Amino acid sequence: MENDNRLKLSRREMIIGTTAAISAIAATKLTSIEAGESNKIALADVSFVVNGKKQHLALDTRTTLLDALREHLKLNGTKKGCDHGQCGACTVMVNGRRINSCLSLALQHEDDNIVTIEGLGSPDKLHAMQAAFIKHDAYQCGYCTPGQICSAVAVINEINSGIPSHVSTNLNQSPILNNDEIGERMSGNICRCGAYSNIVEAITEVASKAVKKAR
Amino acid sequence: MKSFTYQRVTTALDAAKAADKTPGSKFIAGGTNLLDLMKLQIEKPAHLIDISKTGLNKIELNTDGGLRIGAMVNNTDLASHNVVRRDYGLLARALLSGASGQLRNKATTSGNLLQRTRCPYFYDTNQLCNKRVPGSGCAAIAGFSRQLAIIGSSDHCIATHPSDMAVAMRALDATVETVNVRGEHRKIPIADLYLLPGSTPHLENTLQPGEIITSVLLPPPIGGKQIYQKIRDRASYAFATISVGAIIYPDGSGKLALGGVAAKPWRIEQAEALLPKGSKLVTERLLAGARPTGENQYKIMLVERTIESVIQQAKR
Numbered sequence: 001m002e003n004d005n006r007l008k009l010s011r012r013e014m015i016i017g018t019t020a021a022i023s024a025i026a027a028t029k030l031t032s033i034e035a036g037e038s039n040k041i042a043l044a045d046v047s048f049v050v051n052g053k054k055q056h057l058a059l060d061t062r063t064t065l066l067d068a069l070r071e072h073l074k075l076n077g078t079k080k081g082c083d084h085g086q087c088g089a090c091t092v093m094v095n096g097r098r099i100n101s102c103l104s105l106a107l108q109h110e111d112d113n114i115v116t117i118e119g120l121g122s123p124d125k126l127h128a129m130q131a132a133f134i135k136h137d138a139y140q141c142g143y144c145t146p147g148q149i150c151s152a153v154a155v156i157n158e159i160n161s162g163i164p165s166h167v168s169t170n171l172n173q174s175p176i177l178n179n180d181e182i183g184e185r186m187s188g189n190i191c192r193c194g195a196y197s198n199i200v201e202a203i204t205e206v207a208s209k210a211v212k213k214a215r
Numbered sequence: 216m217k218s219f220t221y222q223r224v225t226t227a228l229d230a231a232k233a234a235d236k237t238p239g240s241k242f243i244a245g246g247t248n249l250l251d252l253m254k255l256q257i258e259k260p261a262h263l264i265d266i267s268k269t270g271l272n273k274i275e276l277n278t279d280g281g282l283r284i285g286a287m288v289n290n291t292d293l294a295s296h297n298v299v300r301r302d303y304g305l306l307a308r309a310l311l312s313g314a315s316g317q318l319r320n321k322a323t324t325s326g327n328l329l330q331r332t333r334c335p336y337f338y339d340t341n342q343l344c345n346k347r348v349p350g351s352g353c354a355a356i357a358g359f360s361r362q363l364a365i366i367g368s369s370d371h372c373i374a375t376h377p378s379d380m381a382v383a384m385r386a387l388d389a390t391v392e393t394v395n396v397r398g399e400h401r402k403i404p405i406a407d408l409y410l411l412p413g414s415t416p417h418l419e420n421t422l423q424p425g426e427i428i429t430s431v432l433l434p435p436p437i438g439g440k441q442i443y444q445k446i447r448d449r450a451s452y453a454f455a456t457i458s459v460g461a462i463i464y465p466d467g468s469g470k471l472a473l474g475g476v477a478a479k480p481w482r483i484e485q486a487e488a489l490l491p492k493g494s495k496l497v498t499e500r501l502l503a504g505a506r507p508t509g510e511n512q513y514k515i516m517l518v519e520r521t522i523e524s525v526i527q528q529a530k531r
């Protein structure tokens with residue numbers, strides 16, 4: 001066990017060491033070491049706000065927002081499922097809108113305002129949606145849950161701001177809240193444990209208070 | 216992912232100039248298609264030009280009564296714009312049927328138009344694919360081709376264009392506006408934007424290297440019942456098997472384009488004259504010369520029935 005740990009640590013240290021050595025010779029803003037070639041690393045700076053806190057990072061240009069959050073800022077509430085936009089586990093809010101953080105480069109987020117599951121609430125001060133997920137047992141393994149909750153919070157905002165969905169019967173009326181709407185709007189979040197019905201219950205409970213009387 | 220350098224630009228012209236200066240560069244808009252393909256090393260740009268902050272994110276009323284949609288307008292904002300919902304329902308419906316809420320928030324108008332095929336063999340770098348590696352062969356033709364093209368395809372490629380939005384844009388006669396490194400502007404009718412595969416399936420559109428899409432123009436509203444019917448393997452968050460985007464008038468006339476059948480949104484204007492005569496004749500004309508594979512010939516019947524369904528919905 002101890003050995004394993006040491007092995008992991010030293011490998012990680014080695015990687016960090018390599019990067020640090022490179023950043024020492026790299027100039028700062030949006031410059032890079034070498035273009036293109038397979039094993040050369042290009043670095044660039046980026047600044048954004050995460051959960052209310054300003055962050056400045058010097059990153060390999062390839063770093064996704066997801067990896068910046070998890071590996072660099074150690075905010076590992078946001079999960080990596082597929083890394084290809086197909087599961088929603090990596091959902092975070094950027095400037096008030098939900099996106100898949102795996103399909104976005106960290107560098108694309110200069111000056112953006114990012115909120116992750118850690119920014120929505122904390123164990124002693126839960127967001128209403130977090131509390132509802134617990135109450136309705138809206139998960140089994142919990143892996144998809146941070147993404148589900150971020151998405152669910154965004155869905156309520158989207159309904160409130162009149163954004164229609166594929167199942168909205170009339171494009172020119174405020175969308176209503178029902179199971180079909182929730183199912184459609186949450187379809188970008190896959191739950192491999194199949195906790196869907198409880199997820200819908202949790203969202204319905206929060207939404208019935210939060211959605212403006214749109215009916 | 217292969218390493219790349221990265222730069223942000225603030226105008227479309229600067230983007231075109233940067234592309235001209237740096238060989239092997241690509242524009243990145245939302246990144247939801249490009250990054251996906253870069254992770255798989257199907258796309259290997261040496262340099263990325265981030266065009267998301269070029270200010271091309273406005274939807275404006277044109278003097279002719281139509282709309283000018285900035286290339287960077289995201290799919291959510293476009294689908295929920297008041298004028299789009301009211302006058303271009305087909306476009307709103309097509310957008311809302313695509314991808315997921317998260318993806319639509321990030322995906323842009325130009326990125327959606329230029330997204331690449333979802334052919335499973337294109338995505339699998341262990342397979343032969345003329346689009347990915349010109350001249351290497353096509354694993355799809357004798358492979359699992361259920362989702363692939365039935366018309367306009369060639370012996371070199373049977374991929375489809377996956378965009379739902381492009382089908383609506385085609386039926387609505389949209390025009391793409393571009394600028395190049397010399398600052399020259401060009402208007403390309405969407406009918407002329409996409410190339411059929413022929414013997415060069417890696418060439419997918421008529422944009423010149425470094426030419427950047429700045430906006431998409433929609434003609435003034437054309438009324439009619441606007442319907443987008445998408446057939447897919449699950450109710451949401453799946454690409455079209457086939458789709459029909461249509462504008463139908465009370466006298467039974469109309470316009471329509473198909474998705475999921477070819478390397479571009481498929482529209483044959485002459486077929487539209489047959490709309491009042493019913494789905495069978497329209498389909499025969501629309502799909503004349505189709506060359507489906509054994510696995511995807513079901514699409515012909517599916518197109519006919521979906522057109523029929525659209526005609527019936529328009530009567531309600």
Ligand SMILES: Cc1cc2nc3c(=O)[nH]c(=O)nc-3n(C[C@H](O)[C@H](O)[C@H](O)COP(=O)(O)OP(=O)(O)OC[C@H]3O[C@@H](n4cnc5c(N)ncnc54)[C@H](O)[C@@H]3O)c2cc1C
Nearest residue numbers: 085244245246247248249313314322323326327378379428
């Ligand atoms: C899981 C999943 C499901 C999906 N389902 C659907 C679906 O059901 N229906 C559907 O239609 N789509 C679907 N999509 C695709 C999605 O719509 C596209 O990924 C998105 O529209 C691409 O837009 P983008 O701005 O992110 O493009 P990017 O990835 O940034 O760019 C795509 C391409 O366009 C080029 N480009 C972008 N803008 C310009 C410009 N202004 N000028 C010149 N070149 C430009 C880029 O260089 C790149 O080659 C799905 C995607 C995923 C990941």
Ligand code: SF4
Nearest residue numbers: 334344345353372373
């Ligand atoms: S159909 Fe086209 S994209 Fe698919 S494997 Fe063949 S050449 Fe490649």
Ligand code: FES
Nearest residue numbers: 081082083088102
């Ligand atoms: S990890 Fe981003 S969608 Fe699956």
Ligand code: FES
Nearest residue numbers: 140142191192193
């Ligand atoms: S709770 Fe296990 S994947 Fe959703």
